[in-house]
Amino acid sequence: MNTAAVTGIGMTSQRTRTRMVERLREQGIRDTRVLHAMGLVPRHIFIEQALANRAYDDTALPLGFGQTISQPYVVARMIEILMAGRELGKTLEIGAGCGYQAAILGVLSKHVFAVERVAPLLARARDNLKQLKLSHIRLKHADGNLGLPEAAPFDTIILAAAAADVPQTLLAQLAKGGRLVMPLGSAEQVISLVERTEGGFVETRFDAVRFVPLLPGVE
Numbered sequence: 001m002n003t004a005a006v007t008g009i010g011m012t013s014q015r016t017r018t019r020m021v022e023r024l025r026e027q028g029i030r031d032t033r034v035l036h037a038m039g040l041v042p043r044h045i046f047i048e049q050a051l052a053n054r055a056y057d058d059t060a061l062p063l064g065f066g067q068t069i070s071q072p073y074v075v076a077r078m079i080e081i082l083m084a085g086r087e088l089g090k091t092l093e094i095g096a097g098c099g100y101q102a103a104i105l106g107v108l109s110k111h112v113f114a115v116e117r118v119a120p121l122l123a124r125a126r127d128n129l130k131q132l133k134l135s136h137i138r139l140k141h142a143d144g145n146l147g148l149p150e151a152a153p154f155d156t157i158i159l160a161a162a163a164a165d166v167p168q169t170l171l172a173q174l175a176k177g178g179r180l181v182m183p184l185g186s187a188e189q190v191i192s193l194v195e196r197t198e199g200g201f202v203e204t205r206f207d208a209v210r211f212v213p214l215l216p217g218v219e
Contacts, residue, residue: 017042020056024076027058031080037107038076043069046100046128060210063098065118065219067212070160074191074209075101078181079108081193081206082156089155092173094144094182094214099125099137101160106134113151115142117218145216147173154178161214162189171201183211 021039029035044055047069051061060068079101082088088109096102096114098121105112106129114137116122122141129137140148144159145167152173159170159182166182174180174196184192184205191206 016056020058020072023058024073027073029073029076029080031083033108034076034080034083034104037079037104038072040107041100041103041132043072043100045131046098046103063121063124065121067095067097067118067121069098069100070211075104077207078158078191079104081191082158082179082181083108086179087155089178090151090153090175091156091158092148092151092154092170093158093160094147094170095160096125096139097121097160099128099139101158102137102139103129103132103134105158106137109156110136112137113140113148113154114138115140115144115148117141117143117215119219141218143217144214145169149173156180157182159183159214160211162186162209162211163214166192166194166203167214171196183209186213 017039021035044052047061058071058073060071062068090111091105091109093102093114096116102114119141126139147170153175155175155178157170157180162183164186176196178196180194183189189209191209193204195202
């Protein structure tokens with residue numbers, strides 16, 4: 001990945017990014033692979049320039065179109081849950097947004113597919129990822145509820161939007177031994193991990209979170 005042209009200065013510098021990683025470690029993120037990826041990807045290029053000085057704060061930031069870029073801790077936490085004791089393998093992201101989480105996934109896996117329902121956001125994600133030369137991440141304008149059946153099955157599926165139930169279409173696209181993580185719930189949401197075992201699907205619930213809802217269709 002090429003970060004030379006997007007290093008940044010001041011509040012967007014590598015030093016600021018390093019402080020973010022140290023904060024993530026203090027918050028309980030232990031997987032060194034995840035911490036390395038979080039430190040490598042320049043979050044400031046994925047948000048509006050006016051918000052650049054907040055790029056490495058531990059907070060979600062607006063992207064427009066009713067969408068947000070997730071806070072760094074939640075991105076790191078969900079990916080760490082997915083990677084516990086394994087590699088990501090072939091990965092599907094639902095809700096690419098501006099491409100930030102896809103970039104983190106792209107550092108950790110050579111096979112990443114990401115779908116986004118809002119066309120202008122997808123175009124922004126494509127431009128952002130091009131800056132980092134992450135050409136192995138494949139983006140598609142599509143309804144995330146439907147997944148990406150033409151590329152299934154996936155070892156890993158991660159959702160950046162919440163639903164009251166795990167979409168059955170996504171479970172059907174999960175490989176045996178695969179893992180899916182998503183914010184589950186409506187008024188109250190938690191991180192939910194679903195693993196596909198020989199005996200069926202096993203769910204484990206983790207931290208409380210707050211995400212935008214998983215919406216149908218495309219714009």
